[in-house]
């Protein structure tokens with residue numbers, strides 16, 4: 001996910017973890033609907049998921065936020081279209097992140113191989129900084 005999206009989410013959204021499973025996996029409530037900050041609600045069943053599944057669910061809901069989605073007055077077809085768009089954006093973020101990690105790993109190995117960095121952890125940190133500056 002782009003840094004500006006993360007900054008926006010942290011500034012304008014609230015995350016809730018609800019103790020009871022209400023039969024919904026996760027929900028995004030837009031600010032316009034509730035008259036304040038946007039709300040992401042997740043249910044405790046999220047804890048039983050793998051890290052990849054947790055990331056997928058959270059990114060999907062954030063994608064709804066970024067795309068300005070709302071459940072109000074949607075036909076079934078419109079709802080399905082919103083779900084597809086949220087999943088497409090989530091997929092793009094995952095591909096971007098994988099590309100970022102691939103770059104960092106390659107660059108960190110280069111730094112160690114060339115003797116520019118003798119500690120692999122420092123090489124990784126430096127490669128992350130370089131990758132961040134490229135974006």
Ligand SMILES: [Zn+2]
Nearest residue numbers: 060064083086
């Ligand atoms: Zn959705």
